[in-house]
Amino acid sequence: MENNSKVSALLARFAPQMTRTTRLEKVLVTICGGTVLWGVYALYIQATKGHSVTGMRDNVVWGVYIVNFIFFIGISYAGALISGILYLLRVEWRKPIIRIAEIITVISTILGPLYILLCIGRLDRLHHLLLFGRIQSPITWDVIAITTYLIGSMIFLFLATVPDFAILRDSRNPMFGKWRRRFYRFFAIGYKDKENQRRFLRQGITIISIIIIPLAVLVHSVLSWIFGMTLRPGWHSTIFAPYFVVAAVFSGTGVLIIAMWAFRKFYHLEEYLQEKHFRYLGILLMVLGGLYGYFTFSEYLTGWYGSEKWELHLIYKLFDRKEFGSMFVYAAFIGVLVPILIVAIPKTRTINGITIASVIVITAMWVKRYIIIIPTLETPLLPMQESRMEYVSYSITWVEWALTFSGIAAFFLFFYFSSKFVPIIPVSELAESNAEDNNPES
Amino acid sequence: MSNPIATIIAFMVLILVPGLTDLAVFASQDESKIYPDFSFSCTQNNQQFILKTRLSYWTGERDVPISGSVITCYLMAGEESRQLEAVRTDMDGDAVFRIDKKSERLESAGDIYTFRAVFEGSREFEMTEDIAAVKPLNMNLEFVEIDSIKTIMAEAFETDPEGNPVPLEDTDVYFYVPRSFSLLPVGEEWFMGGTAQVDFPTSLPGDSAGNLTIVARIQDHELYGNVEAVAVKDWGLAVPRVIVEKRRGLGDTDAPLWMVYTLIVLLSIVWFHYLYVFYVMIKIKKLRRN
Numbered sequence: 267m268e269n270n271s272k273v274s275a276l277l278a279r280f281a282p283q284m285t286r287t288t289r290l291e292k293v294l295v296t297i298c299g300g301t302v303l304w305g306v307y308a309l310y311i312q313a314t315k316g317h318s319v320t321g322m323r324d325n326v327v328w329g330v331y332i333v334n335f336i337f338f339i340g341i342s343y344a345g346a347l348i349s350g351i352l353y354l355l356r357v358e359w360r361k362p363i364i365r366i367a368e369i370i371t372v373i374s375t376i377l378g379p380l381y382i383l384l385c386i387g388r389l390d391r392l393h394h395l396l397l398f399g400r401i402q403s404p405i406t407w408d409v410i411a412i413t414t415y416l417i418g419s420m421i422f423l424f425l426a427t428v429p430d431f432a433i434l435r436d437s438r439n440p441m442f443g444k445w446r447r448r449f450y451r452f453f454a455i456g457y458k459d460k461e462n463q464r465r466f467l468r469q470g471i472t473i474i475s476i477i478i479i480p481l482a483v484l485v486h487s488v489l490s491w492i493f494g495m496t497l498r499p500g501w502h503s504t505i506f507a508p509y510f511v512v513a514a515v516f517s518g519t520g521v522l523i524i525a526m527w528a529f530r531k532f533y534h535l536e537e538y539l540q541e542k543h544f545r546y547l548g549i550l551l552m553v554l555g556g557l558y559g560y561f562t563f564s565e566y567l568t569g570w571y572g573s574e575k576w577e578l579h580l581i582y583k584l585f586d587r588k589e590f591g592s593m594f595v596y597a598a599f600i601g602v603l604v605p606i607l608i609v610a611i612p613k614t615r616t617i618n619g620i621t622i623a624s625v626i627v628i629t630a631m632w633v634k635r636y637i638i639i640i641p642t643l644e645t646p647l648l649p650m651q652e653s654r655m656e657y658v659s660y661s662i663t664w665v666e667w668a669l670t671f672s673g674i675a676a677f678f679l680f681f682y683f684s685s686k687f688v689p690i691i692p693v694s695e696l697a698e699s700n701a702e703d704n705n706p707e708s
Numbered sequence: 709m710s711n712p713i714a715t716i717i718a719f720m721v722l723i724l725v726p727g728l729t730d731l732a733v734f735a736s737q738d739e740s741k742i743y744p745d746f747s748f749s750c751t752q753n754n755q756q757f758i759l760k761t762r763l764s765y766w767t768g769e770r771d772v773p774i775s776g777s778v779i780t781c782y783l784m785a786g787e788e789s790r791q792l793e794a795v796r797t798d799m800d801g802d803a804v805f806r807i808d809k810k811s812e813r814l815e816s817a818g819d820i821y822t823f824r825a826v827f828e829g830s831r832e833f834e835m836t837e838d839i840a841a842v843k844p845l846n847m848n849l850e851f852v853e854i855d856s857i858k859t860i861m862a863e864a865f866e867t868d869p870e871g872n873p874v875p876l877e878d879t880d881v882y883f884y885v886p887r888s889f890s891l892l893p894v895g896e897e898w899f900m901g902g903t904a905q906v907d908f909p910t911s912l913p914g915d916s917a918g919n920l921t922i923v924a925r926i927q928d929h930e931l932y933g934n935v936e937a938v939a940v941k942d943w944g945l946a947v948p949r950v951i952v953e954k955r956r957g958l959g960d961t962d963a964p965l966w967m968v969y970t971l972i973v974l975l976s977i978v979w980f981h982y983l984y985v986f987y988v989m990i991k992i993k994k995l996r997r998n
Contacts, residue, residue, distance in 0.1 A: 400961070400963065401963045401967060401971055402963045402964075402967065410971075410975070414975070414978055414979075418978070418982065421982065421985055425985070428992070455989055455992055455993045456994075456995075457992055457996070458996055460996075462995050463992045463996070466988045466991050466992050466995070467988070467992060469988060470985045470988040470989065473981050473984065473985055473988075474981070474985055477981050481978060484974075
């Protein structure tokens with residue numbers, strides 16, 4: 267593949283970010299690495315002492331690990347839906363952001379299921395799921411769906427990156443060393459931007475971008491059915507699947523905006539990640555916020571109006587300031603209304619304002635997953651036999667916090683190292699746009 | 709300069725006191741040991757002696773089996789005590805020894821075999837043992853129809869030192885048919901001249917071929933212990949095998965068919981496209997040469 271001057275200029279722009287490490291990066295990598303090590307130590311404690319070091323007990327059998335699992339799978343929507351839909355609609359402004367979205371998808375789909383493993387008491391029996399799994403079980407559906415989704419997301423990311431690998435392979439930029447060239451040669455799969463190759467590549471990306479959208483919807487629907495299929499107050503709901511899907515796109519968009527803000531800020535990518543990208547995604551965030559708020563209202567109104575004993579008991583717990591009241595207010599009101607207002611008011615609809623709205627959204631979504639899981643488990647249909655406080659009320663232990671933060675740190679690390687191997691802004695796509703801009707016939 | 713005698717006494721005290729302490733601890737432990745309950749019984753058939761032991765202890769409220777303890781079985785032959793086997797108790801506290809009647813280990817032990825089962829004790833439990841003495845007896849079952857009445861005939865005899873059969877006399881024998889949960893009594897008779905016979909009921913359901921298992925038992929005899937003979941005879945009513953239709957559902961082992969088909973179709977659609985994309989990648993790689 268012959269690099270034209272545009273491509274060379276773009277490569278010269280991104281090569282320093284890919285090959286050099288600044289002091290700030292070193293500090294951040296050290297902090298994240300330390301947090302991951304803290305998590306490894308917590309994991310060692312949990313593996314040697316058992317699950318009693320967590321807050322999970324007989325009634326609250328799922329804790330913050332499941333919250334993190336749903337959270338990470340939720341943010342994986344950023345790549346699947348946003349880049350998939352924008353690619354299919356051939357939306358021009360998608361180009362600088364799709365790589366970030368796709369990387370978010372792959373990393374979070376890898377990290378999310380790891381929390382399930384942390385939750386399992388008998389990991390030595392994990393293979394039983396494959397040997398004796400019953401396809402009537404939503405857990406089995408979940409395993410099948412997430413595995414298929416992860417493979418699809420990886421193919422999507424890979425195919426979209428092939429032209430960039432080819433550009434990097436053919437680059438004469440001295441900043442790319444031998445091993446990097448070998449790496450790019452392998453992953454470029456002989457792509458030379460020939461007409462036939464381009465046609466096949468587009469065909470592959472289009473197929474995967476079509477497949478990935480229903481697959482992503484299915485993954486989060488299946489995830490919601492783990493709860494929805496059980497006859498527990500707060501879980502047994504017919505709207506749980508679309509509710510989870512909307513919440514996932516909501517939080518995925520939030521994470522995408524934050525990632526864009528961070529790269530723009532630290533690598534000075536202002537000319538690529540422009541204000542319009544934040545504005546468009548901000549509006550998407552606002553629309554999703556409205557939709558999510560509507561689902562939330564509908565969900566709790568129906569439960570409250572039905573006046574079923576245990577459902578009411580749960581709703582009163584959610585509204586009780588001494589129990590989950592503050593969390594509920596944050597997840598259902600602040601996490602929805604404040605981001606909508608920030609984006610709706612022109613004065614606050616700035617890059618920083620939209621990023622702050624995104625931070626509120628993703629923290630609210632994490633809290634929302636917490637109040638979906640814990641209050642219901644603390645409201646069993648049969649009276650609790652165990653009256654010890656730690657059995658009645660769940661509280662997160664330091665081991666769980668350590669593993670939660672180490673997951674977030676691992677996310678940042680994965681993201682950081684990914685950006686060292688491929689340009690975070692798709693060079694080939696930008697070069698193509700520039701070529702089209704210069705072509706009067708296009 | 710210190711007195712050497714005092715030094716020796718002090719040294720002795722230092723040596724002995726820890727030893728005495730250990731002894732005292734041992735004695736107190738010994739006193740706190742639990743006396744287990746131990747039962748030992750013998751059942752014989754024409755081939756084997758089946759010796760059963762049960763080890764347990766009483767907590768004051770319930771009987772708790774002692775599992776994993778070694779029980780050793782000996783054969784007493786005059787002054788000699790011959791070890792036969794050592795078996796660990798199972799979860800129910802049971803240990804079972806099966807000794808073949810023709811085993812060389814039983815040779816020259818006299819007419820009556822005296823078995824001794826020993827539990828040597830442990831840190832928590834005292835040692836205990838029990839003895840069971842049995843005389844070999846053979847019992848066979850025959851099935852005859854007398855005036856079209858189905859009759860079970862049991863023959864029992866012991867063997868004298870010359871090897872001649874000696875018919876069993878004046879002993880109760882019970883006949884059973886095993887059912888799902890317990891043994892169903894079907895008759896009771898008295899051995900006279902080595903034989904006992906009972907009429908067999910004609911209304912018992914058997915398997916699909918009408919086969920029934922019939923058990924004859926002499927129970928807790930002072931000389932022979934428990935004696936058992938088992939035979940299978942097609943005197944039951946043939947019951948056709950019930951073919952239970954296999955159901956498919958959420959609570960069953962197999963999923964509903966619509967669910968299986970849906971999963972297969974969905975996965976096939978997705979994986980077909982994945983495979984096609986892999987094919988596309990290969991094509992891209994091949995096209996590099998053109």
